[in-house]
Amino acid sequence: MGVNRQSPNWVLLSLMLVSVVAWLFLDALNVAPNRIVPGTPYTSLEVMGGWPALLLGLPLLGVAVLAWQPSRKGLQCSLAVVVAVLMLLPLWLAAATVGFVDADAPQARVGIGSALWLLLFLLLLAVIELRTRLGVSRAKGWLLFMPMLASWWLALTLWLEPLALVREYRVRSDQFASAVYTHLMLVGAAVGVSLLLAAVLVLVMRRQPAVRRIGFAALNFLQTIPSLALFGLLLAPLAWLGSRIDWLGNMGVSGIGWAPAFLALLGYSLLPMVRNIFVALEEVDAGVIESARGMGMSRRQVFVQVRLPLALPVVLEGVRITTIQAIGLTAVAALIGAGGLGTFIFQGLGQAAMDMVLLGALPIIALALVADALIGALSERLRLGGAQ
Amino acid sequence: MIELFDVTKRFGDETAVNAISLRVAKGELCALVGTSGCGKSTTLRMINRLIEHDGGEIHLDGEPVRSFDEVTLRRRIGYVIQSTGLFPHWTVSRNIGLVPRLLKWPKERVRDRVEELMQLLGLPVAEFADKYPRQLSGGQAQRVGVARALAADPDILLMDEPFGALDPITRATLQDEMRALQARLHKTIVFVTHDMDEALALADRLVVMHQGRIVQQGSPIDLLHEPANPFVESLLGGLDRGLKEAALIQVGERMLPFGPRLLASERIPYGASLSQALSVMLWHRVDRLTVVDEEDIPIGELSLRRLLGAKAP
Ligand SMILES: Nc1ncnc2c1ncn2[C@@H]1O[C@H](COP(=O)(O)OP(=O)(O)O)[C@@H](O)[C@H]1O
Ligand SMILES: [Mg+2]
Numbered sequence: 152m153g154v155n156r157q158s159p160n161w162v163l164l165s166l167m168l169v170s171v172v173a174w175l176f177l178d179a180l181n182v183a184p185n186r187i188v189p190g191t192p193y194t195s196l197e198v199m200g201g202w203p204a205l206l207l208g209l210p211l212l213g214v215a216v217l218a219w220q221p222s223r224k225g226l227q228c229s230l231a232v233v234v235a236v237l238m239l240l241p242l243w244l245a246a247a248t249v250g251f252v253d254a255d256a257p258q259a260r261v262g263i264g265s266a267l268w269l270l271l272f273l274l275l276l277a278v279i280e281l282r283t284r285l286g287v288s289r290a291k292g293w294l295l296f297m298p299m300l301a302s303w304w305l306a307l308t309l310w311l312e313p314l315a316l317v318r319e320y321r322v323r324s325d326q327f328a329s330a331v332y333t334h335l336m337l338v339g340a341a342v343g344v345s346l347l348l349a350a351v352l353v354l355v356m357r358r359q360p361a362v363r364r365i366g367f368a369a370l371n372f373l374q375t376i377p378s379l380a381l382f383g384l385l386l387a388p389l390a391w392l393g394s395r396i397d398w399l400g401n402m403g404v405s406g407i408g409w410a411p412a413f414l415a416l417l418g419y420s421l422l423p424m425v426r427n428i429f430v431a432l433e434e435v436d437a438g439v440i441e442s443a444r445g446m447g448m449s450r451r452q453v454f455v456q457v458r459l460p461l462a463l464p465v466v467l468e469g470v471r472i473t474t475i476q477a478i479g480l481t482a483v484a485a486l487i488g489a490g491g492l493g494t495f496i497f498q499g500l501g502q503a504a505m506d507m508v509l510l511g512a513l514p515i516i517a518l519a520l521v522a523d524a525l526i527g528a529l530s531e532r533l534r535l536g537g538a539q
Numbered sequence: 540m541i542e543l544f545d546v547t548k549r550f551g552d553e554t555a556v557n558a559i560s561l562r563v564a565k566g567e568l569c570a571l572v573g574t575s576g577c578g579k580s581t582t583l584r585m586i587n588r589l590i591e592h593d594g595g596e597i598h599l600d601g602e603p604v605r606s607f608d609e610v611t612l613r614r615r616i617g618y619v620i621q622s623t624g625l626f627p628h629w630t631v632s633r634n635i636g637l638v639p640r641l642l643k644w645p646k647e648r649v650r651d652r653v654e655e656l657m658q659l660l661g662l663p664v665a666e667f668a669d670k671y672p673r674q675l676s677g678g679q680a681q682r683v684g685v686a687r688a689l690a691a692d693p694d695i696l697l698m699d700e701p702f703g704a705l706d707p708i709t710r711a712t713l714q715d716e717m718r719a720l721q722a723r724l725h726k727t728i729v730f731v732t733h734d735m736d737e738a739l740a741l742a743d744r745l746v747v748m749h750q751g752r753i754v755q756q757g758s759p760i761d762l763l764h765e766p767a768n769p770f771v772e773s774l775l776g777g778l779d780r781g782l783k784e785a786a787l788i789q790v791g792e793r794m795l796p797f798g799p800r801l802l803a804s805e806r807i808p809y810g811a812s813l814s815q816a817l818s819v820m821l822w823h824r825v826d827r828l829t830v831v832d833e834e835d836i837p838i839g840e841l842s843l844r845r846l847l848g849a850k851a852p
Contacts, residue, residue, distance in 0.1 A: 436624075436627075438620060438621075439624050441620060441624060442624025442625075442684075443624070445589055445613060445624070446618060447614030447615075447638060447641055461626075461628060
């Protein structure tokens with residue numbers, strides 16, 4: 152503290168400098184009269200006379216200066232500035248939109264340009280970097296994003312109707328809700344069922360070394376098949392099953408749709424799940440197990456009271472990885488008609504409508520982040536073993 | 540009483556323990572010493588059947604260990620290991636209460652017993668009961684380990700290098716406490732260590748193992764005086780053997796009560812060891828010490844001649 156010269160925080164410094172350059176020189180907005188005509192790009196300096204853009208860039212330069220010789224105070228200050236800028240961004244966007252779009256062009260749509268996306272991304276990274284440097288706890292860290300979310304919500308409900316993303320959403324709000332639902336159901340089912348299956352499989356594997364070898368080999372092999380190929384492989388047998396066995400057919404089992412998607416997801420989820428549960432159980436400190444047995448605990452008692460609770464955080468780590476992976480893979484499953492958020496991505500790609508792609512991609516990223524945070528927090532709690 | 544008759548254990552082609560016979564009388568502390576890998580831990584674990592023996596017989600109070608259910612057997616035997624093996628997700632008091640709870644003691648009795656043991660081992664209840672193992676120092680954790688092993692008041696205690704991971708000062712403290720504890724509780728203890736000083740300080744009977752066999756056993760003094768072969772001799776300290784023996788004898792045993800003429804200038808407590816007395820003499824270059832009791836009152840005299848074991852002039 153204090154007297155010593157601190158070495159510059161290069162991460163923060165470069166994040167800030169790149170942010171400022173991107174913000175001032177890349178396209179911030181893209182305005183089109185309707186969905187078909189390509190829009191005109193504008194940099195932030197061309198919007199509202201440029202002053203607001205400069206005013207928004209100045210604090211970031213300030214943070215860059217503070218990063219040159221970081222002190223705890225300076226870092227706290229930087230965090231406040233970055234959070235504030237993140238909060239101001241949607242408001243700036245709202246002001247720009249209101250200013251740009253005439254009342255007599257009801258079809259006009261505003262696209263978010265690369266400058267804004269990049270700024271958003273870089274500033275979020277900066278928040279994470281500062282959070283780590285300052286040792287902010289996980290729970291408090293999430294609170295940092297609240298002002299930003301609140302201001303986005305405000306801007307979206309009040310002023311951002313002309314935003315292309317919003318327009319895409321408005322025409323498909325029902326479809327969107329059902330896509331989110333399908334996506335969550337597929338992920339939930341795949342993760343849930345794979346957790347159960349993996350638990351059973353691991354219990355057998357721990358008893359039988361032969362099963363262990365074959366099991367891991369098979370799962371590893373499954374993992375190497377590209378997802379689209381796996382969907383393809385499942386197509387024929389499932390179509391056959393669906394047509395031959397009535398009740399399966401009635402459930403909707405066929406070569407395309409949810410059934411092959413679910414099976415493929417299950418296949419991919421099984422390996423990380425099995426591997427984590429297996430390692431978690433094996434890795435429990437041998438001394439602890441030895442003393443548990445030495446004290447006279449029965450096999451069951453050792454497993455239920457010692458091995459399992461100590462393995463649980465690592466098991467949850469497996470659930471976390473599997474869930475995030477499944478959220479991403481489910482997007483691909485849209486290609487075989489499984490539904491879910493991937494539908495928007497592929498339709499959007501087909502129509503060259505980037506905003507529709509975003510309508511699918513952004514919620515997928517959000518889902519992954521939320522799942523990551525929730526399960527991570529749970530596992531951290533368990534790791535503390537109830538202490539503190 | 541623990542008896543081993545021709546006990547053998549093989550792991551694959553390797554014979555870890557080779558036809559050893561051993562008898563540990565009730566209330567005796569038997570130290571197993573030897574270089575690492577010589578089969579000490581294996582011998583210990585065969586007694587509570589964490590490892591099953593391949594040949595020979597192991598008896599507790601005259602009954603073969605195989606005649607007991609293994610879980611019941613282990614609950615009757617305390618077990619302490621070097622890494623403590625405390626459950627990291629349980630508090631200190633829950634760890635200590637493990638065996639009584641396994642034995643389905645009523646709640647209050649478990650609680651009382653846990654508090655009694657924490658006091659016995661110098662762990663203030665208010666401070667430590669709700670701590671988790673990772674919040675303890677090495678010495679505190681091993682105290683909890685010993686308390687846990689004693690919880691159901693077993694007659695037999697198996698200890699596998701319990702103080703091996705501790706710093707020298709903590710280790711010496713725990714050895715002293717261990718000796719005091721044993722003087723009170725008279726457990727039948729098998730104590731594995733590779734630290735000869737620890738073995739000499741604690742053991743009633745010393746068993747030296749080498750490559751799965753017992754090469755010599757007897758009281759520490761017997762082994763010091765008549766090591767069976769050069770291996771035992773070097774294990775016992777070679778040229779340092781004289782000092783090691785002197786460390787086992789108290790000043791009080793050799794002093795001349797009610798010193799004559801003048802008090803010697805340097806003092807030594809009567810409970811100190813002869814090796815410490817010798818050290819004081821060397822340091823101050825004197826050949827006479829005044830022996831004092833706990834209140835620092837002179838009660839005798841120790842001359843170099845008497846220290847060496849010669850009769851008084
Ligand atoms: N579970 C086991 N499987 C195979 N070999 C073992 C096992 N336990 C011990 N051994 C072998 O038996 C020998 C004696 O080991 P151990 O009793 O642990 O020695 P010590 O405690 O005296 O250091 C060593 O050579 C060790 O490698
Ligand atoms: Mg050992």
